[in-house]
Amino acid sequence: MNRRRSRGLPALSLIAALLAAMGGVALTGCGGSGSGRPRLTVSAATSLKAPLTGYAADFDQADVRLSFAGSDQLAAQIRLGARPDVFASADEDLPAALHREGLVDRPVRFATNRLVAVMVAGGKVRRFADLAKPGIRIAAGSPSVPVGAYARRAIAALPQPQRRAITGNIATEEPDVAAVIARVRGGAVDAGFAYVTDARAVPELRTIDLPVQVTAAYAVAVVRSTKHPDEARRFVRGLLAGAGRDALLSAGFGPAAP
């Protein structure tokens, strides 16, 4: 009996050590965030990742925490009762709908982006017409996420045979633009519909303009229930004129007024 008990000890002490280490980490972790500034949670479309990460890090009136996902998912979270302070969407419809439901303040347009076809250089797709060839596999956003809705708008504007062929070639519907880029880059598909800013950020990708230009208008709104309305408004103002706008422009976004 005694032997059996003592055999168990090394394993247990190993776990105890592991837990102690984690506890230590947890304690130091808690100490780090006590800067006294209010915490601002910003829910933002995945395509805003690069510019907002920089802007948020330099925003000195609040400790900004970023949550990136497809705009539709972020809107769904807000409908379910999640309470970020700011919602920045890759379209104008989602924040407008939340505004009608009384969940966010009046949204304002703060940037524009352009939908393009993206592919790995040297792949099967060289011209836009190649997208309609049989056997080509295309990644698009799912219809509910703005990047997918814009892709469908672009396809709908094409002449019928091309429209049907490209629709048939859509092999996967992804939850956000990062997933579209990942499929193209990983070689799972031959091309994808994504924003020009995302394609620009990945060196091995090239882009082809669409025959009918589709402009994505981005809108941002302060969430009604925010506990820090002043900081949230200041964050939004910076996107319209200031450091946020500069970050957007240098990441390749267009100005709010197209």
Add this chain to the structure above:
Amino acid sequence: MTRAAGRAFPIALGVALAAVLTFLTLPVVAIFTEASPGDLLSSLGHDGALDALRLSLETSAIAVGLVVAIGTPAAYVLATRNFRGKALVTTLVELPLVLPPAVAGIGLLAALGPKGLLGGPAPPLVLETAGVVVALAFVSAPFYVRQAQAAFESVDPSLLEASRTLGYGEAATLARVAVPVARPGLAAGLALALGRALGEFGATLMFAGSVRGVTQTAPLAIYERFGTDFTAALALSAVLVAVSLALLLTVKLADAGDLR
């Protein structure tokens, strides 16, 4: 014919083993060979990768700590008492083991979300670190409770009886006799629960969201990066492989302690 078959079978066995081994280790090996160690290390340093790892360790430790504190006496009851409906209770406790994580996420939202069943009285959990702890505790608890129940069941009942006749109360018998004797099994359960908590993805994403530094644990950070920063995703994965390996070794050690 029979001699040929006699030789063929061991070869087939060897091939099967080699196939299993290659298939199961290749993805793990690829994580370490896809990018250079220097690139892996440097990409851990920027863009909040370490924040995500720290958050994973913190929330997993807290969740599993809660699971052990509450799950140990619960498992003891299941192991030492007989009551009507015990099989049903055991099954219900084990259900999250086989529940798809997305179902766990939806269930947690429906139960504890702001508009859920208990959404009014419950503290805010969605988009909060506390929500991550809840999700991790939900998915990892069955791993610990099940293992702890088995460990307590294998404790010789006469030991517990002797403890009671010596005047120990029920609480003292649990703390002084049952827990020390069942220690290896409890340790294994704890390690398994930690492993599950550290790997949790779907329920956390759906219930707590993916807010950097608040709810974005290491697996969520890997998902956020796989499209735009594959090297960073690899680096975080490499760290999780190392942690998982350490936990598995702990389980093995605990098992070895149990058998002797």
